[in-house]
Amino acid sequence: MRISVLASVLMAFAGLAGTAQADYPERPVTIIVPAAAGGGGDTTTRILARELKDILGQPITIVNQGQGGGVVGLTAIKNATPDGYTVGLLFPYAGYKATGQADFSAKDFTPIANFNGDSSSLLVGSGSRFKDLKTALEAIKAAPGSFKVHCSGGCGSVWDIPVAGMMLDYGIDVAAIKWVPGQGAAPGLIELAAGGVDFQTASLPEASALMSAGRVRPLAVLSPEPVPGFPNVATTAQTIGVAVDGGTWRAIGGPAGMPADVVAKLDAAVAKATQSTAYKDAMAKANFGVKYLNGKQLEELMLRHEKDTARVMDALGYGK
Amino acid sequence: MVILTDVLGVLLDVHLLLVIVASAIYGLVLGAIPGLTALMATALLVPVVMFMEPVPAIAAIITSSAMAIFAGDIPGALMRMPGTPASAAYTDDAYSLTREGKAGLSLGAGLFSSVLGGLLSALVLTLAAPNLAELALQFSSVEYFWLAVLGLSCATFVGGSSLLKGVAALLFGLGLSTIGMDPVSGTPRFTFGVTNLLGGLGLIPLLIGVFAISELLRTVTLPPTDERRAQAAVGSVSAGMGRLMWRHRREVLRGSTLGTLVGALPGAGADIAAWISYAVTRRSQKGKDPNALDQKVERLVSAGAANNAALGGAYIPATVFGIPGDAITAIVISVMFLKGLNPGPTIFLNNPTAIYSIFAIFFVANLLMIPLGILCIRTFGLILKVPRAYLTPIILLFCIVGAFSVENTLFAVGIIAVVGLLGYFMEANDIPMAPAVLGLILGPVIEQTFMTSMLKSGGEVSVFFDRPLAIALAVVTLGSWALAGVLKLVDAAKARPVLT
Amino acid sequence: MKVQDVLVGLFFIAIGILMIEYAADLKPPRHLKFGPGFFPLIIGSGLILVGGIIALLGLRTLRTEPLWHRPEWSRTRQGWVRFCSIPAAIALYVLIVDAAGFLLTAILVMVLVLAVSGVPLRRGVPAGAVTAVVLTAIFASVLHVPLPWGPLQTISGWLLW
Known part of the structure; x- marks a missing residue:
């Protein structure tokens, strides 16, 4: 017993990294x-x-x-x-x-x-005039410079990139939109509810508490099928006829x-x-x-x- | 009424009570050891609580964090090494009381104000959580900006003897906080290609370095005969405390109210609550000797009540809207989700027993703090009897483990050495460290909220004045600055004849 | 070490200049009006201003005060050794802990600092060993802080509770 412990200690010192290990x-x-x-x-x-x-x-x-x-x-x-x-x-x-x-x-x-x-979604505050994704995208297309979109975390990251991609495909000049970075989904949701920004990109679970409080509203989720737990949130295919899978x-x-x-x-x-x-x-x-x-x-997903x-x-x- | 009996039924569970007592002891021990912090105590609980039943899991977090925030006062008062950033505001006051031989008074005031602050915020939490959460939802980046700027002005009250050096220390702290990725565009700053610097220096390692390591450097260089710890003999902690708290009821109430409100604002938290409460009390003492015993106790009591009250306040947005107020409630929210106890306004309708049990645990934990806190202070007093030669390396190891466990990098361990030396030289040159810590805490908040507001307005400065709440906060902030300036001038005018 | 206020002021001015110098190269990305260099610029300017005032006020006492004042401990070699033992112990920890493991490193740190304070090895080594074992048991085994195991790594599965 003691010898085997000693042996394994020595083996650890010798360093067996990288070689095949049957007993891993x-x-x-x-x-x-x-x-x-x-x-x-x-x-x-x-x-x-x-x-x-x-x-x-x-x-x-x-x-x-x-x-x-x-x-x-x-x-x-x-x-x-x-x-x-x-x-x-x-x-x-x-x-x-x-x-x-x-x-x-x-x-x-x-x-x-x-x-x-988890899929990304586009949310608005309860006071917003937008009820569905299509009218929102049309309005952004007409005047991209007048809208502020919160990225949840830093911009150029998990939630905003798929949404920006969807907007790009919709023919919107995404560079003109004011993308607002933040310290995470929760502080962003406060901004959205307080009226500091017009839209936010986040996942539905992150927003669910404020959704049930009636303070924020999801316009659509970027998933081919409705997300479990949120059957009433429209998918992009249902609203603009394009299935998007992003998140x-x-x-x-x-x-x-x-x-x-x-x-x-x-x-x-x-x-x-x-x-x-x-x-x-x-x-x-x-x-x-x-x-x-x-x-x-997974490797294909990473390259994509x-x-x-x-x-x-x-x-x-x-x-x- | 039905809920009340249900809640009592939940609370009287032996298993739950055991969890509360165990986590209370755990929180007290970790909080009381220099180098180990409340955040570390909570973070290390995560793997344990994540798969427990929801109410005991959250009870463990609530109890241990409340105990650790209080216990942070103990090494602050006895060794001048605050256990948490929230204790840093009043460490010098508490330690000076100890040096005057009044350690019992200092710790007793800290303990009982913590308990009262915690109880009052628990009361607010139980009665008015949904209403107060509404207030938190009115805060956009503009309002946070003004709040943080208001917090900065606190530095002028904790700066020690020289105002100029206090401001220099504040700016130095703000400067250190810009190291790492900038909060808006993510551009690396002052990182010189070092990956570990991308995340900045880290608040906890900095705090450990600036307070604990620099204090160790001071003690090792003392001649062996100078046992200055010897006077830290702790007298009675509880004697006369009822009367003391009643005499300072205004400060306790002020600290608890400010603490609960600031704690309810996501992102503000216990640190800022303690500073603001400290500064407000300091200001109310205009014309009195700031070094008099009563004034020190007043500041101690209001800030001590504030940081524990803020802990309860943070659960307001957390339970009502699922929005974390600080790193600790972020963990609580994820535990609640994990258990299907989803936070949100509906939790008060769907699951009242669970949510009110959680609130009730605040009462239990804060009441439990009295006996266990006294016990902890007593034990700590014994530890101080350990010869200094042995205490120094043991504290050093705790500092190393404490810095490592919060950041999980060896880089953080190196930081405490560098910052410890820096803190030693600052102290030697009468540059106060408290404003530097305040700058470190507030720097990222101010920059982030300023940049975000400017981004939203397209560079129009008027954005800072175009919402009613923002205007109100701006008036308070700028008004207090103007008032301070006028008072300084008046003081100077009065003082001149004396000088010449 | 206490230095004259002129030097304190100059120190802050130097940091301010360095910050502004570095910030000048930080360009606002994309369409942002204020970039990552904006705050360092303001803070740096503030440091130069405040440092300047401190230095100017220090000029008043420049003649009467020495430029720097050596603390009592720095007059003996032993004082220096004691002062340096703290940063040296931390540096030692950072350098060897991954290879030697926490247990061994903690003992070394303890023994080093104890020896410097004049505690004989026959007391320092057992004290170090006891502390290191207790800390390992609490933080690594129970609280699962990922402290390096070093040579014990292969059997660390048994040591995690």
Whole structure:
């Protein structure tokens, strides 16, 4: 017993990173969450980690690194040792490039599996004259410079980019709109309710409390089908006849160069976790959407996300 | 009435009571140790509470954060190392009382004002949460801007002996707060390509450095014979407190009201509440000796009541609209969602038992604070008897762990060393540290709200005066500045004959 | 170390100039009227103004006061060692904790600072060991602060409760 402990200590010193590991995982797995404790990214990852712990048979340590809007945490994931013992939460990251904060690409990471997806929506305050997406888009098209849209977080990010993309396709001069950045969905919703801005981009769960209070109203959700829990919110297809699928996605990924067998093991664990009733129930209760994608599909999603973001950011006039 | 019996039924659950007592002790211990903060206490609870039943989970957060905010006063008063940013406003007052041999008075006033502030805000929370939440919804970026500017003027009241050096310290703090991504466009500033600097220096590591590490530097260089901690013998904490609180009832009430209101404004929170309450009380003492015992206690009591009241106030927008007032309620909201106990006005109709049980826990926690708080102060007094040579490295390790656990980077640990040295030299040159901390807290708020307002108006400055609430706040802010200026001139005019 | 007010003023002026200098290169992105350089510009100007006044007022006493005043402790080598032991201990922690693990590093930090304060090793080492084990148990094992395990990493699964 004592000898085996000693041997494993020595092996740890020797460093076995990067090589194939049949018995993975032999020790706790760390998941870096580039967001503060209590946010959407943190909550969803913890719900997943609770299942992963049982499936992998090892404790999962969650490390919150939300500084710099997530750049610090994403950098830590990118620079981690690719042995499978440090992975992290990936989410839409391409927006950092236009503002010069960081330049992440799919090549920096090993995509493992996606486990959550939530659609963006366009909201107005209760005092707004707009009742549906179509009249709102027509009004913005006629005079884009006279409208203020709150991005929830920093602009060029998860919620506003899909909405701006939809507007771009509608023929609106998106660069003329006043996009207002903020410190998150909640402060933005106060701005919207207080009449400080005309529109806001956010997910429906984030706005649900103020929606039920009658202070804000969703015009449409950027999802092909109605969102569970919000059956009465119109989809873009229902109002402007164009199906749009835009919003956030959350996935487990690691640094580039992880051993294939470890990735396969983690992918299988995430797949199993997302199918469990406990996971589905917890996610539904907290209003988060379940969306599983395997590593290959996730990589396609990441590449598509980079291309879409670049197109919209370009139209918005970033990087000029 | 039915609800009342239901709530009582919930509260009398043994499991819940155990959770409350355990988290009370946890919060007190973490809050009382220099280097460990209320935010750290709550953040470390997340993995535990996230999968508990909703009422015990939220009870754990409420109890531990209330206890930690109070307990932050203890190392502030006894060692001049405030345990939380919310205690920083009155640390110097509390510590000077200790040095006069009145540690019991200082801590007792802090404890009982915390309890009263917490109870009063719980009362407001229970009776008027939905109405007050309406008020919070009237605040756009313009109103927040004025509120933050008003907060800045507090610096002139906590600046110590030299007003000029106080203002310099405030500007220095504001300058440090601009490090990192700018709050509007996200452009990196003063980062010199260092990824860790993108998130700024971090308030908690800065606080630990500026107060705890710089104090450690001062103590290690004291000659071994100078046991200045020796006078920290804590007298009775509870004796005469009823009379004391009654005598300062105006300050307690003022602190509790200001605390609840400021706490109800998302993004303001306990730190700013304590500063504003401190400054308002300081102003009301015009013409009296600011260093007199009574005046110190008045300021202590009003700020101590304010920071605990703000904690309750933050639950107003959190429960009514699901809007977090600070990092702690952000965690509470996510726990509520996770349990299907979705915050919103409907929660008062759909789930009154749960929501009023949560409010009732505020009463329980604050009452529990009296015996446990006294016990904690007593224990802490014993810890001070540990020889200084052993205490120093232990506090140092707590500071390291405290900075690391909030930011999860080694970079944050390095920050405390650099900022500790900086704080040491500032102190040595009579540059007060409290205004610098105020600048660090308010800097991002002011810049963010100013830039957002300008963005919305297309660069028109008139945006700051075109809403009724904004005008009211602008008048209060600018008026108080003008008044301060006039009073200074009058004072100067009066003082001149004496000088010559 | 207490320095003359002229130097204090000059320090703030220097920081103000650095801030303005850096801010001048920050261009407002896109159609924003005020960019990321606006606030640093205002704060920097304020620092120059206030620093200037402090320096000017300090000129009054420049003749009578020394430029700097060395504190009592800095006159002995032991005083310097004690003062530097705190930042040095933090630097040591930052440098070796990832490789050596929290437990070992915490013992080293304790022993180092204790030795500097004149506590003999036969007392310092056990005191350091006890503190480090207690801290590891509380923060790493129970509260799950991700403190590095170092050589214990392979068995850390058993040490997490």
